[in-house]
Each structure stands twice: as structure tokens, then as C-alpha cells.
Amino acid sequence: MKISLKKCHFAHSEPKEPGHVVSGLSLGIDKNKVEAVLLKPIPQAKREEQSFQGFPGYYRQHIKDFEIIDNSLYKLWDQQTVYEINEERVKPYEELKNSLKLPFKLHIDSCGEVLGAVLHQKQIINDKPVEGTICFISRQIKPTEERYEASQMECLC
Template sequence: MMNEIFPEELSEGWLIIYIDDIIICSKTWEENMYRLSRVLTKLQSVNMKISLKKCHFVFKELKALGHVVSGLSLGIDKNKVSAVLLKPMPQNKKEIQSFLGFAGYYRQHIKDFPSIARPLYKLSEKDTVFEMTVDRVKAFESLREALTTAPLLLMPESKLPFKLYIDA
């Protein structure tokens, strides 16, 4: 529903929505106030109300849903990742699936995620015997390392040219 209310804002890349949480990204105070006004006006036009008790306005950095949002960048919340680093090598399919679910949540931060994770996904398949082979251990370690060194993602500047890389 929220995606239907804010199609332009989402396509412009400065609005992040998760269920009923809205994050507005901007570089300047003026830009933030303009965007906030746009969002509030649209919410009002569809008779949606906000709870001021639950609102946080104008933060330089915000931790939300396992991410750190800062200006126009999106990073991984290192506190969320540190717990996974302390866990030992998975010992069964359930642990592999749990790890893949966690890592998959951050897949947009990990270059070549599908290629790296492929051996672990194959291991999690129903009829595959659980065995941590060398390539599976390497995949696990590579993903774990990638989570700790994941780059910040930046919102694209729509007025500037940029390259689009697709990992299918």
C-alpha cells in the first residue's frame, strides 16, 4: 500500500519504506524539510496519520532494520553482523539455512552474492547429504568476510550518469 502512495519518491531513490516505517534520505536541511513536507502531504491526502511518539526527525545517522542510514548512504549495522562472526561453522542444514537467510538479507552489499553462496544453497537442498566440503567452507568464510567488509551503498544521483551492474 505504501509503495502505491509514494511511487515517485521511491523511484527518485530518497525514500525507504518497510511496512509502515518510512525513512527520508537527504543531504541538506532544506532538502529534508521539502521531502518531509511532500511525504506528510501525501499521507494526509490518503487520510493516514502518524504517531509523533514514534517519529524521529532529522538524524545524521539512523539505525533501522539492521542497516545504518546516513545521508544518502546505506550500510550494514556492524552490531548485527558481529553476532554471526562469533558463531562456529554450521553443523547441519538448519544452521546453513539460517546463515543464508541472514547473509541474503544483506545481499545487495555483497558483490557476486549468488555465485559465492551457490555451494551453500546446494548444500541446503532437500536431498543433499550434509558435508562441509572445501568449496562450501570457502563459501561460508567468504560470505562471513564479505559481511564485515561490505561497502556503503549510495543513492544514485539521478542527474549524473552511472553504470548499472546486474547480478542475475
């Protein structure tokens, strides 16, 4: 096996995984990718609309109520044979874009035989910032992992 040093990164404070940035105990979305979505105009045709859907779908685990927003877009595709831009069509796009702008927090805990994590995101509800839960992750610790220190176990999540 050979390793290419050009492709290796050592001692980075914010390493980039494909599409994500890991910083300390937080997991975030790559700002360059988010910027591309935020600058993208509202689709003017059905094909553009379908193209737009791919990116937010990649980050569905980071977007609260993604399935509800996404489903409303699919319903609009089926309902209208003539493509027209209106408030009903623009609102879901704005919701998706706004949800990508807000910061995330990842809370991890391990105790004994289990490991768990909760992904939170600040959201604006009635003009007030509220921390909402995006997803939960949990699993049992394998027998070989039981001898790990607590900080090492938390990295397994």
C-alpha cells in the same frame, strides 16, 4: 491518523531503517546485525546451514557475487547426504562473512530526466583493496519531480 512520538526520531545524523543505517550519502548495513552473523559459528548440521542462509540473503544486494557463493552452498547440500565439515564447505561462509565486514559507498547522480546510483564496496583482491561495483540503479524522473533541485532529486534514488 495518530502519531506516536515514542516511535518517531527527528534530526538523527545516522537514522536506522530496518536492517540498514543511512549516513549522509552512504547506505550501510546495521552493525549489530552484521556482528550477529560474524559471531555465528560455521553450521554443524544441514538445518543450521539453512538457517544461516536467511540473513545474508536479506543483504544480497550488498554482497558482490552473492548468487555464486549462495549457489555453491546449495550444491553442497544436494551432493552430500552425510554432513561433514571440510574446506569446501567452510570457504563460502567465510566469503559471506568477509563481504559483510567491508565498507560500502553509494554514488548518486541526477541529470535532466534520469536518476542513477551505483553501490560500491571495497574488496580485497590479491591482498590489495579494490573498489568493486555491487549494483546499479536507474530510473526516469517523473514529471512532478522535474522541478526539484538536483540535491532533492538525488534523494529520490
